[in-house]
Amino acid sequence: MRNDILAELFDFQRDTEALAQIAGRLGWDQETVMPSGAAGQRGDEMAAIEGVLHARRTDSRLGDWLSALEGADLEPVAASKLRLIRREYARASKVPARLAAEIARVTSMAQGKWAAARAADDFAAFVPVLSEVLRLKREEGAALAAGGDVYDAMLDDYEPGMKAAELEAMFAEMRPRLVALRAAVLEKPAPAALSGTFPEAAQMALTRKLAEVFGYDFSRGRIDKAVHPFSSGSGSDVRITTRTSEDDPFNCFYSTIHEVGHACYEQGIAPDYALTPLGRGVSMGVHESQSRIYENQLGRSEAFTGWLYSEMQTVFGDIGVESARAFYAAVNRVQKDFIRTEADELQYNLHIMLRFDLERALVSGDLAVPDLEAAWNDRFKADFGYAVPRAALGCLQDVHWSVGLFGYFPTYSLGNVYAGCLHEKLRAEVPELDAQLAVADTSAATDWLRGAVQRHGALMTPREVITQACGTAPTAAPLLDYIEDKFSALYDL
Amino acid sequence: MRNDILAELFDFQRDTEALAQIAGRLGWDQETVMPSGAAGQRGDEMAAIEGVLHARRTDSRLGDWLSALEGADLEPVAASKLRLIRREYARASKVPARLAAEIARVTSMAQGKWAAARAADDFAAFVPVLSEVLRLKREEGAALAAGGDVYDAMLDDYEPGMKAAELEAMFAEMRPRLVALRAAVLEKPAPAALSGTFPEAAQMALTRKLAEVFGYDFSRGRIDKAVHPFSSGSGSDVRITTRTSEDDPFNCFYSTIHEVGHACYEQGIAPDYALTPLGRGVSMGVHESQSRIYENQLGRSEAFTGWLYSEMQTVFGDIGVESARAFYAAVNRVQKDFIRTEADELQYNLHIMLRFDLERALVSGDLAVPDLEAAWNDRFKADFGYAVPRAALGCLQDVHWSVGLFGYFPTYSLGNVYAGCLHEKLRAEVPELDAQLAVADTSAATDWLRGAVQRHGALMTPREVITQACGTAPTAAPLLDYIEDKFSALYDL
Known part of the structure; x- marks a missing residue:
């Protein structure tokens, strides 16, 4: 009986997942070929x-099935699917249809x-339109929080389980070290940038090669040009976009x-999870961890930039820098x-x-919308050391707040x-990593990430997946040490 | 009250039309970029x-709304929308869900x-799989016919209002004249074909120019390559595909x-009809009339091929024919x-x-599936004068019967x-047509077709739209006269 209900629920969910795909x-079509x-x-x-x-996510049958399955003893994968369906249904049910519309x-x-x-x-x-968006999103947040903290409820949409207080403590540790490092770096002379000509077609050819180097499976994806780079889709149809600028x-x-x-x-998610609630990245934070480690810790490493330099x-002939070391510095240039x-690794988190x-x-409500610009400019000057010249x-x-993304940054x-x-x-698992990156072999690194993080999809919570992969709970210390080491070496501090 | 019901019905239908788009x-994505x-x-x-x-098309609310609107006195456009919704609902309701699945x-x-x-x-x-498809489609046809002729019910899906008896009479007029003309033409020496090299990129550039010449609006469409050429979409997103073969x-x-x-x-359909039942071509036959008149009566005319020759x-340099007249003959080459x-205008209808x-x-049931191959080959020999060498x-x-398309051909x-x-x-409306086609100006022709046929969408029945455009009911005579004149002149009969 319960098995029948579970099967019915999972079938219904499968169609919902397919429709979401x-x-x-x-959305991809609109940004690329429409x-x-x-x-x-x-x-x-x-x-x-x-x-x-929306009708499917608030369908009353979902409520009936979920009630009937209350307290059911399920094997872990089914339990995790049910947990995510329950979470999504609870969220959808808390927001009045009128407010959602x-x-x-x-x-x-x-x-x-x-x-x-x-x-x-x-x-x-x-100001008027941002005020209106904020008013509606606060109303939604209050409905979701149900008496709890409104901002935490917003955050939970993007990073399930995360709390503002935890972030506050984390940022308190990060901010002084990054501000100090930024100040020291900006006193040093800036490294040379690239110069040369970089035709679009050659950029696209090399960008495809880079995608292959990092293990992107073109048989289940494609690369197109768009105004904003993005990744879209899950399972066996995951497409990305990029953009080119000739200089x-x-x-x-x-x-x-x-x-x-x-x-x-x-x-990299286990194929069995496709078109189930497990078949997507578990949170925005864990998603960004994958994009960032590919881009920065691997892609902007001295070892990998050595390969990219040659x-x-x-491809382009003379690119205006004279050595692999100068190229590495150009890749990791810190600028006002x-x-x-467009921020470098050092300044990026100060923006956030x-x-x-x-x-x-x-x-x-501590800050009124009309006072946002002044508050932004004051804070920017304090953390970055130079002044914002105009609101743009x-x-x-950023587009985020205009489309209601509060708690996303x-x-x-x-x-x-x-x-x-x-x-x-x-680094501990793959001691020979730099030797591999120096010849554009990312397989050990990406295989490890696939096994440790990617294949699980949304099976565990975000904190669980990182903790299990690393063997310890996440803290800012490794990132801060990495950034300080990297930029101290680059800028002779 | 009735106005409220009508508004509710039309809103519901609008979303259904949008989902169908x-x-x-x-489908387009699958054939081009997936x-x-x-x-x-x-x-x-x-x-x-x-x-x-499927759930929307058989939704019980549709039945309720349609009952409540029985006998309502509506302005013509609303009446036509309602007629089409009624027709589609009746069709969907007649086929058991089990059979449709x-x-x-x-x-x-x-x-x-x-x-x-x-x-x-x-x-x-x-044979086994075709037998199974045929069995199911006959069952569906019987459900749709509700006691009437099963084949007529199938036909009605693609050409509303058309009957097999009418087609039979039409084909009885066409067949002897086309068979006789085919026999006469094939006794004459075949004209020379093109020779030369036709690089893919140059073909695509010229194909885009041809699309523009015939009035295709690229701001509401695009051309891509696919294995099979097709057109897809309605309203402001109508995409086509083509293919290239170097020789x-x-x-x-x-x-x-x-x-x-x-x-x-x-x-060309009136923009007001977009995402309503009127916002699509009215039938397969009328659709094909537009593709055929663009392709054949305009595109393969002596006047237009004169422009295409130069x-x-x-674009390609020497293409192996020495005059515009020889080029015209190559375009309209009749072959065994x-x-x-791939059939020419003369033989095409014999295939059908x-x-x-x-x-x-x-x-x-007069023909058993296992006997189809022999029946096909006998008939082919009789009408075409040469024998089919193998089943492929x-x-x-054709893919049609395997996917259940009976009544479509x-x-x-x-x-x-x-x-x-x-x-x-x-020709009567635009006496200067050939002079225009000779300079690749199709605007008078395509403007007339837009006004006479295209803009109406599915407002009228197929027969009504052709009758109103031509001033008389459709018959095969003009087509037969045109084909006989054209190929008699081309082959000196």
Whole structure:
């Protein structure tokens, strides 16, 4: 009897997962191959499939099945699937349909207003719409928190089980060490950047080679160009995008390696989990740990950049740097810059801490939306040591808040912290790693990551998967030690 | 009250139409950009969205709304939408869910068996699976016919309102004239074919130019390569595919013009009808009339091929024919061949009549499946004058029957007949047509077709739309006269 109910529930969930994959594929289509004139109709199509998904996620049969299975004694994989279905149903049921629809409507409109405000460098124009998004997301957060902390409830959407207090302690450890290191580095002369010509077609050919080097399976994916690099899909259809800029080939190459990290996580999940709640990365933080370790600890290592240096000379001829060591310094150049997505490993987490503190203050009401720009600029000056010249380079740079993503930013830093822990363990497990990276052999590293992290999908909690992989609970220490060692050596501190 | 019900029904239908567009887009994705390893998962995704569509099309609320609107006095456009929703609901309700699922399962398996049998040239291997498909489709046809003619019920799926008896009379008029003309033409020496080198990239560049020449709107569509040319989607996202063969550029160019005809029909429908039952071509026959008139009466005309001749010389250099007249003859070359999809205008309809008679005999039970190959070969010899050497070039050449498409083939000839009628009227409306085609100006022709046929979508019945466009009911006479005139002149009969 219970087995029948379980089978019925899992069949229903399987179709929901398949429909979610379809919605994701439509998103990919929209960013890569969709004709420009199809945007209006596509909005209706997306609304229709999102409507189907919402109806399934709040279907009263789910509630009946879940009640009937209360207290059932299941084997661990089935128990984990049931736990995730229960979690998603509880979440969906707590948010009134009226509020969900209102959030969808307002955030879809707000993204356009944000883009216009950014283009006009006009924070005041963005204040009313951000206020409205914030009001709705606080209402949703309160419904989800059910008396608990609203920001924690938001965070839980992206990093199940994580609490703001834990992040606060982690960032308190990170901030002074990173600020001090940043100050010391920026007093030193900047290393030379690349110069030369980097034709688009050659960049795309090398970017495909890089994807292969890092183990991306092209038989279950593809690479296209898009305005923003992203990875999309799960199971056996995981596609990535990249972009090219004729004078900045690193943008293309490191975007690709980053997205390959995300994609390899999805491709590396046990095939049995496909189209079940286990068949996706377990959290944004663990997802980012994979993209970051591929991009940074592996891709920006001295060993790997040695290989990339000779590869780029072969493809592009003279690239304006005279040695592998100078190339390594160019890859890891620390600059006075304002944009999070272009930040180096040292400054990146300072960007996140700023956003974390400001968005918590917005959610709690301690910071009023009209005061955001001043608060941003003050904090930026304090942590980065130089001033934001205009809103487009400051509080208007990210799309996230306009589309209602509060509680999302800290998962980027969490990903870096997890990557730091995984990297420490990986070095212990694969002592010959640098010798392999020097000849572009990532197989030992990516095999280890697949076995330790990727194959589990969402079977365990985020904390469990990192703890099991590393043998200890995650802390910021390995990341901080790694960054200090790397940049002290690079800048002769 | 009734207005509320109507609004609710139309909203529901709009989402169904949007979901059907999504399913179509997934089909496009599968044939063009999908990674090869994603096929298995895609099957689950397609099944999930088809399940959603089936549930919506048989949703009991539809029955309630339609009952409540019985006898309602509506303005014509709303009345037409309601008529089509009623028709689709009645059809879906007549077929038991068990049978629909069984047909989906068996035809999906049968397509692979057909491909294997064709590759092995082994009709006997195909007999069991074709028998099973036929059994299920007859059961479905009987359910749809509800006491009426089973084949007519099948036909009605693709060409609403059409009856086998009407087609029989039409084909009885066509067959002797086409057989006699074919015999006369094949006694004459064959014109020279093209020779030369036709690089793929240059073919694709010219194929895009041809699409533009025929009015395809790239802002609401795109062209990709696929194994089989097709057009997909409605409204503002109508994509086509083509294929290239280095020694046969006509295959690419005329496939493109054909699919552009289909696509321009969808793109030409009144924008107000998008995502309603009116926002699609009204029938397979009318659809084919547009692809055929673009491809044949316009694209293979002496006037247009004159332009194409000089265009191809510019692109490819020496193409092995010495004059525009010889090029026109090469485009319209009649050959002893066996494959329907590669047939010239003269022989094409003979292929269809053969299939029409054989599939009616299969459905009625007059022809047993094991006897199909012999019946095919006898009839082919009688109509074409030469013998089928093997099953892959005979009764195993088309995928249609394996996927359950009975009653579909005759719509191809109906399209040709409709194209003949439209062409006669078009010549009267645009007397300067040849002068325009000679400079690749199709605007008067395609504007007329858009206004007379395309913009109406599914507002009227197929017969009504052709009758209104031409001023008279459709008959085979204009097509037959056109073919006889064209090939008599080409072959000096």
